[in-house]
Amino acid sequence: MAAEKLDGEALAARVRAEVAAEVAALGAQGRQVCLATVLVGDDPASSRYVAMKQQDCAEVGIVTKSHHLPADLAQDDLLALLGALNADPTVHGILLQLPLPAHLDEQAALLAIDPAKDVDGLHPVNLGRLVMGTPGLLPCTPAGIVELLAAHHVPVEGRHVVVVGRGLTIGRPLALLLALKRPGCNAAVTVVHTGVPDLEAYVRQADVLVAAAGHANLVKAAWVKPGAAVVAAGTSFAGRRLLSDVEEEAAEVAGWMTPRIGGVGPMTRAMLLRNTLLAATGAGR
Known part of the structure; x- marks a missing residue:
């Protein structure tokens, strides 16, 4: 007998509908949900993934702010951008697309993201909350x-x-x-x-x-x-x-x-x- 299909497409559609309803409710209160995406370089797979995530956001009413940076970007400039996004009250989440070009320090960049805006849930603070079993972005x-x-x-x-x-x-x-x-x-x-x-x-x-x-x-x-x-x-x-x-x-x-x-x-x-x-x-x- 064939296995029952664990249908991620159908369940994801339900989750997106729930998110869309809540985003719309916030919008009715004058609150706009915003995700900032940061893409360094022109890797085709990374570019495709970011575009897909931006489309997903658009479908549920989340605004995206796109930051597409050159492949030769300096580490200090990347950290400065992340710092500015951390400080921007209109930006609620930050998505740093990996992998970064080889000359950039991925770990330092990920650590630079405010844990409260770490929508990937991989900042040590959020992982620490997971270890402790306390609320955090998973x-x-x-x-x-x-x-x-x-x-x-x-x-x-x-x-x-x-x-x-x-x-x-x-x-x-x-x-x-x-x-x-x-x-x-x-x-x-x-x-x-x-x-x-x-x-x-x-x-x-x-x-x-x-x-x-x-x-x-x-x-x-x-x-x-x-x-x-x-x-x-x-x-x-x-x-x-x-x-x-x-x-x-x-x-x-x-x-x-x-x-x-x-x-x-x-x-x-x-x-x-x-x-x-x-x-x-x-x-x-």
């Missing part, structure tokens, strides 16, 4: 995954979740989030990575499996526990074809599974919109 992809599981009534509380991948944007914060004593989480979480000798043995134990390593077809269908929920969060490309960390045949074994396209990605983008709204209202603090 990293977009982990927050989207938790919502996706909850919306499809996947049992998580008290279950064994295995996260394959320990990256800053997904694996590490997701493991922290799923272990918290809060609705839709409260799980026993194991984090593994591609350097673990017997990866298969860990995957086979998972009631909920999240693959976030960025290695195509790393997780074999034969490894998946029958009836498990499988979230393929890591991606890579072969030419222009998007590849999943999980073999597509796993859908014949799993109870729930994200599709190769339309699973986690739309939820990540939707959570960025929600974080911008939360930053504007102060509810994320």
Whole structure:
């Protein structure tokens, strides 16, 4: 029996509608929600991602202020811009598109963003709030995954979740989030990575499996526990074809599974919109 689809597209549409309604309500009070985007250089993928995020904002009524800077931008000039955006009361969220050109210090730039405007949820202050279990802006992809599981009534509380991948944007914060004593989480979480000798043995134990390593077809269908929920969060490309960390045949074994396209990605983008709204209202603090 084929797995139930964890439909990120449908859920993201609901989230966008909710955000749009709240943005409109703020607009009726004379309050405009604004996201500043910062793009350095002309990397095609980065340019495409920023354009998509700006379009998402436009569709829900969030205003964007675009800052497209030359690839040879000096570090001091980047930090000066971020400082100005921090100080601008009309800007509620700041999105710094990564990767930056090699001569720029990404970590210093990310640290320069006001945590209250950090809509990616990756500033150490926001990650620290996640560790402590206190309110803050959550990293977009982990927050989207938790919502996706909850919306499809996947049992998580008290279950064994295995996260394959320990990256800053997904694996590490997701493991922290799923272990918290809060609705839709409260799980026993194991984090593994591609350097673990017997990866298969860990995957086979998972009631909920999240693959976030960025290695195509790393997780074999034969490894998946029958009836498990499988979230393929890591991606890579072969030419222009998007590849999943999980073999597509796993859908014949799993109870729930994200599709190769339309699973986690739309939820990540939707959570960025929600974080911008939360930053504007102060509810994320």
